[in-house]
Amino acid sequence: MTATKAQTRPTPQRTCVACGTTTNKRALIRIVRTADGIVADSTGKLAGRGAYVCGAGACWDEALTNGRLEHSLKAKLSADDANALRAYAATHSGGGQ
Numbered sequence: 001m002t003a004t005k006a007q008t009r010p011t012p013q014r015t016c017v018a019c020g021t022t023t024n025k026r027a028l029i030r031i032v033r034t035a036d037g038i039v040a041d042s043t044g045k046l047a048g049r050g051a052y053v054c055g056a057g058a059c060w061d062e063a064l065t066n067g068r069l070e071h072s073l074k075a076k077l078s079a080d081d082a083n084a085l086r087a088y089a090a091t092h093s094g095g096g097q
């Protein structure tokens with residue numbers, strides 16, 4: 001019979017700022033620098049300079065505490081923003097297992 005030709009559409013690849021893993025964009029959480037600060041972009045549609053962190057809790061710790069995110073976004077991460085991102089990560093990293 002005929003071989004099924006999978007329509008391979010290249011998936012955008014992004015790199016986690018903490019661990020450096022390059023993976024499917026959808027598996028990463030986008031963080032954007034906006035006029036109001038640094039926020040998690042749950043819709044993927046916010047305009048602005050973006051960085052990506054994978055779902056692992058350790059990567060969020062790394063990104064938020066070691067300045068990796070600030071470096072990548074060239075912006076200062078306020079304590080409020082960091083707290084909001086931690087809260088966001090807590091609900092999206094699957095309970096830190």
Ligand SMILES: [Zn+2]
Binds near residue numbers: 053055056
């Ligand atoms: Zn990572």
